[in-house]
Amino acid sequence: MLLTIGFVVVALLLISVVASAAGVHLERKRLLALADVMALEAADAVDDDAYFAPGAGRGDPGTEPAAISTATVRAAAAEYLADNPAATARWRDFGYTAAAVDGGATAHVELAAVVRPVIISWVLAPWSDGITITAESDASAR
Numbered sequence: 001m002l003l004t005i006g007f008v009v010v011a012l013l014l015i016s017v018v019a020s021a022a023g024v025h026l027e028r029k030r031l032l033a034l035a036d037v038m039a040l041e042a043a044d045a046v047d048d049d050a051y052f053a054p055g056a057g058r059g060d061p062g063t064e065p066a067a068i069s070t071a072t073v074r075a076a077a078a079e080y081l082a083d084n085p086a087a088t089a090r091w092r093d094f095g096y097t098a099a100a101v102d103g104g105a106t107a108h109v110e111l112a113a114v115v116r117p118v119i120i121s122w123v124l125a126p127w128s129d130g131i132t133i134t135a136e137s138d139a140s141a142r
Contacts, residue, residue: 012121013121013122013123015119016119016120016121016123016124017121017123017124019118019119020117020118020119020120020124020127022118023115023117023118024115024117024131024133027090027091027113027115027133028133028135030090031091031111031113031133031134031135032135032137034087034088034111034135035109035110035111035135035136035137036137036139037080037087038076038077038080038081038096038098038109038111038137039107039108039109039137039138039139040107040139041076041077041079041080042068042072042073042076042077042080042098042107042109042139043068043073043106043107043139043140043141044076044141045068045072045073045075045076045107045141046067046068046141067100067104067105067141068100068104068105068107068141069100069104070098070099070100072100073098073099073100073107073108073109074098074099076098076107077096077098077109081096088113091113091114091115092113092114092115092116092130093112093113093114093130093132094111094112094113095111095112095113096109096110096111096112097109097110098110100141101138104141105140105141106138106139106140106141107138107139107141108136108137108138109136109137109138110134110135110136111134111135111136112132112133112134113132113133114129114130114131114132114133115130115131115133116128116129116130116131117131
């Protein structure tokens with residue numbers, strides 16, 4: 001009887017750890033999807049007049065459009081989050097950075113959030129305050 005109770009306790013603790021790990025993994029995948037969307041939105045913030053200027057896109061540095069700047073990437077990311085407040089409602093302590101890299105050809109977005117394990121047991125007690133997850137994504141503006 002005592003051995004059976006011991007095995008049941010170990011099995012329940014194992015289930016709590018696996019369920020919590022799966023939950024954190026799914027939250028990280030959601031954060032990565034949000035990073036991809038925000039990077040695409042920021043890369044799409046290219047000035048149309050510069051993008052469709054005569055000679056643009058032919059490899060000549062003198063006629064290539066100044067695709068995006070860090071200011072436009074940050075503004076596009078902030079605008080997306082303002083338009084979609086439910087996108088970050090599930091996370092505590094959500095934060096992001098956004099910048100133009102590669103000479104204005106690429107939008108780079110980094111996100112960070114704190115998630116709590118699904119089931120808190122004494123095994124997972126050290127992580128009861130939450131686990132910090134991060135994701136980053138790049139999107140080309142050209």
